[in-house]
Amino acid sequence: MEDKLYAFNYTKNRDKLFANLVSIIDGVLADGxxxxxxxxxxxxxxxxxxxxxxxxxxxxxxxxxxxxLTDRIITDDEREELKGSLYKIQKDILDIPDVDFYSVESDLHLLNGLCKGLIADRQLSDDEIHYLDWWLTQNGILKNNYPGKELYSLIKSILSDGVITKDESSKLHTTLIDFTGCDLDSGVVDGLATRLPINADATVNLTNKTFCLTGVFMAGKRASIEMVIEKAGGKLSSGVTKNINYLVIGTLSSRDWRFSSHGRKIEKAVSYRDRGEDIKIISEEMLFSVLP
Structure with a gap:
């Protein structure tokens, strides 16, 4: 049974990385x-x-x-050669047999990779913003559901007057960092959990409130954090239902996490929240700010 589970997880993680890379390349090449x-x-x-x-x-x-990178100098010839290689690499990856590129789950991995590629140079050009708008417009399922819905809404707002200001570009850049967990200015290539759905202004109460945890926590193992919550008067749920009060996202991401920097629990909590249920999505830091 364990061998089957390992093989399943290995295949899922492999497919996720291939899809990520295809779209990372897309993002890198978006401005030419x-x-x-x-x-x-x-x-x-x-x-x-x-x-x-x-x-x-x-x-x-x-x-x-x-x-x-060996000589620490990247010449124009090397850039052009690499650009041509990346187009070929994309095609070669898409031709790999038995890799999932066509499911809803794969679409999420592709979106995640695209956003990482777009912010890989720590900035967003107008061409890159227009490309992300075009990409989301083509995918009806993603643009109407978390996390694409939030990104699509922001991009449409930015483009509504036909002018992309520096502040608007900066806001979108920060949003993509929050979504991907890719904070290059902090030296993080792919290691932080998504912050996109967090209710940053939420008030966190403990007594008789029900918490569900997801992700990887800097503070330690999930079981030990659950014990601290219970001692402080909180309740716990192993899954997301409309009856929980808080979903807590661990600070760290994991390559074994199904959607890389966001998972099924977050997706479900966002769905309940969008339907008017009183569920708050909070960060690990927000939880620990009220724990004794």
Whole structure:
């Protein structure tokens, strides 16, 4: 049974990484230029992609990126060569047999990867914003449901007057960091949980309130955190129902988490919240700010 579960999880995580990479490349190429920071991002991301690094296509890309960075100078010729290679790598990945690129789950991985690629150079150009708008417009399911719904709404608001201001671009950039958990200014390539759905202004009460936890917590194992909540007067639920008061998202993401930086519990909680249920989605930090 454990072997079957491992094989299932391995396949899911492998497929997630392949889908992520296809769209990371999409995001990197969206403005037609491969920048230094984007090459560095690809190098670091590939070094951490253990589930797919033994694939021949990925090995060749990783070796090429590492070679470009060896002398710490990226020439224009190297940029153009890498850009051509990335288009080919995309096609080669999509041709890998038995990899899921066509499910709703895969669409979420593709969106996550695209957003990572768009912010890999720590900025958003107008072309990249328009590309994300086009990409979401093509996917009816994503743009009408979490997390695409929030991103799509913000982008449409930004584009409504035909002018993208610096503040609007900065706001979208921050939103993409919150969604992907990819905070490059803090040195995090792919390691923080999503903050996109968090009710940042929520008041957190403990007594007789029901909490559900998801993700990986900096404070320790989930079981020990649940014990602290109970001692402080709170109740616990193993799953998300309309009767819980708070869903708490751990600070850290995990490559084994089904949707990378957001999971099923978050998706379900957002759905209940959108239907008017009194569920607050809070961060680990918000929880611990009220724990004794």
């Amino acid at each position: 230029v491969v920048r230094d920071d984007e090459v560095l991002y690809l190098d670091t991301w590939l070094l951490e992609a253990k589930h797919i690094i033994n694939n021949g296509v990925i090995k060749s890309l990783s070796a090429r990126v590492s070679d470009i």
